[in-house]
Amino acid sequence: MATTTPAGVRAHARHGGGSEHGPMTHRQIMEALSGLLLGMFVAILSSTIVSNALPEIIGDLGGGQSAYTWVVTSTLLAMTAATPLWGKLADLYNKKALVQLALVIYVLGSMAAGLSQNAGMLIACRVVQGIGVGGLSALAQIVMAAMISPRERGRYSGYLGATFAVATVGGPLLGGVITDTDWLGWRWCFYVGVPFAVIALIVLQKTLHLPVVKRDVKVDWAGAFFISAAVSLLLVWVTFAGDKYDWLSWQTYAMVAGSVVLALVFVLVESRAAEPIIPLRLFRNRTITLSSVASMFVGVAMFSGTVFFAQYFQLARDKSPTMSGVLTIPMIGGLFVSSTVSGQLITRTGKWKAWLVGGGVLVTAGLGLLGTIRYDTPYWKTAVFMALLGLGVGMMMQNLVLSTQNQVDPSDLGAASSTVTFFRSLGGAIGVSALGAVMANRITDYARDGIAGLGPKYASLASGSGASSEIPDMDKLPAPLRTVMESAYGHGIADVFLIAAVMALLAFLITLFIKEVPLRTAGAMAQAAEEPVTAVPADAAAEIRGEARAEVGAEVGAGAPAEDPDEVSAPAVEAGTGIRVHGHVRGAEDAPVPQAAVTLISPAGRQLGRSVARPDGAYALDAPGAGSYVLIASADGFRPHASTIVVNGEPVAHDVLLSGTGGLNGTVLAGGSGDAVKDALVVVTDARGELLATGTTGERGEFGFAELVPGAVTVAVDAPGFRPRALPVEIGGTGVTRVEVALEAGARLQGVVRAPHGPLADARVTLVDAAGDVVGTATTGPDGAYAFADLDAGAYTVTASGYPPVATALTVAGDGTDGHDIELAHQEE
Known part of the structure; x- marks a missing residue:
């Protein structure tokens, strides 16, 4: 009899989710995961198998660089929109049935994609594939979390990472071989995953057994629609901006504004939905918020590497689709090693943040170094850079999901897991679309400049096919023109990696602020068993x-x-x-x-x-x-x-x-005049420095916070034109505590450094107070201007260097702005 009651879930969890006697053994877990890992293999295979075949596929279907980008972006977009929906359904319905449904959707999309007659049809079929792949990606993490504790999950996440690596290595290789085989053709890139999906369906039916908790539900279809519409409109804008219309044009204003409005409607719908696909309350948890944002930037880095390497090796280095897959093995090898090793060590030690931070460093370094490659860069250098990127992605990708799953209740596991995956897919979709548009423009510019440099013989091509948006057939180009186009693709793709490196740096900086919380030792089902x-x-x-x-x-x-x-x-x-x-x-x-x-x-x-x-x-x-x-x-x-x-x-x-919590009201005034200070930032922290409340003052300088826990807090106030101030306050157990904060106006010193020829840029200006302490330093801009703010009244010395240094004594008033220009002259001989 199926375990469909809450108590049945508890009993099932106590027996390991499938065993009749105690917790699941490693063998039992691997049996339960076998079909799931096979399904994940199918999902990743479908995403990577076309990467090396895309140049030939798009050329055969008559598409250009925009179509090339959208074949990838459409899948990522569908994954992005569908992932939160799959995650919410996993919290409400049978997880096993949902995995099987995702596989069926994938099979139907793959079969249709193989029959595509033009680029538009292929993109539409890839959307269907993306819906299925989004379900498989999200549900794999959710099912693992349901069965395995966060502490043990690192080990099994390593197996998931290994599956990811094998599929990522095998996909491009298999796609290249199929494309290079005359009697098969590129259409088999879409058919080849179907048998694996069918086998996964059968294995899942036999091995995956999870309890089902039935309850009345209402799926948030409106939320899914508005988030899909907002992201789609944004991607359409990024894809065609700079090509079909200018970046600053009415189309840009209309699309960006429309995307913002749709996003705001989505937030409004989610705040009122009974079962939101992305519960907004999850973002009250700092770890979930930071992990989601970091995942978005990791998505940019991860997908840019897998998508644009195919074009680099085939169009910049003249390699076949098969060899293109072989040459990316260093990146996939790094991902395989880091995901497996980090998973095992996290299980052994329980420490995960160091791997997250280390991964951010490696991803940033790898992409930054890849930004230096050209079409003739020695392969061993490119291989080392790719390996660094793979090592970093392997450390970050799974651990961002792990840090989130470790923070939520079992009832929110699906929504939280899919939220992180959603932001990763969102970053990938926006990144591939935006970077693809940037790459197309850069390649066109480099090609036009290169062709113009070939002389009058090729001058007519500078504005013609040689620099068009169509993907060229390198074998049909004359040798000089071919070299120019290979150089253009090598340099343009390197520029894309540099931009992706900036995104990876942001992800790294965000991970520094993620707090490491000890990993739980019970899986979601076991946790549910302990709840009443x-x-x-x-x-x-x-x-x-x-x-x-x-x-x-x-x-x-x-x-x-x-x-x-x-x-x-x-x-x-x-x-x-x-x-x-x-x-x-x-x-x-x-x-x-x-x-x-x-x-x-x-x-x-x-x-x-x-x-x-x-x-x-x-x-x-x-x-x-x-x-x-x-x-x-x-x-x-x-x-x-x-x-x-x-x-x-x-x-x-x-x-x-019950005793009530206390309130805190107050007023912020200007110290000298006693006037109210409007729009001042007020921050309340506890004795440990944790943020309790934040807000801004109103028209009369007033602020107020309710439901603060009684005790000692620190109230910090900052406002433009005033010096910041912090003071201790004791919140009473009942009633409202009142406080008045007086801000002292800060003086401002500014001026221009001039040389005989006019304003002097890059001059160094140093401000020293009467005690001889350096208050601050500044470097002048192109107009020679410098400024110091938030100064106390008193005597100062200003020293400017660039020519022979000039030092001037002056007195700064207590408020307002003082002007002081500095004249520098040549050294007299």
């Missing part, structure tokens, strides 16, 4: 299964007999089978606190029941038997309260008194 079957109001049945009562009874001495979870079809027992604990939740002046959450915890830390207080503050829940328990009550605007209760054989009446 909740919702036990006063007149409801206590949802405590017979098996759970037996376990708790053993802890507190009741010893109730256990039942087989698969023999019980209903998730709850009748009211009255436990011992009632009831009372009222009240706040200040004995006022009831409605909607307060009251939770009963066993001595072993297991949640036994939960109730939500009624409008009069009354709550009720059942204890499974006699013993000592912990009762926890919490509500918005109040501090949580925990108390110990002792249950004998009779109902227990226990009232809970």
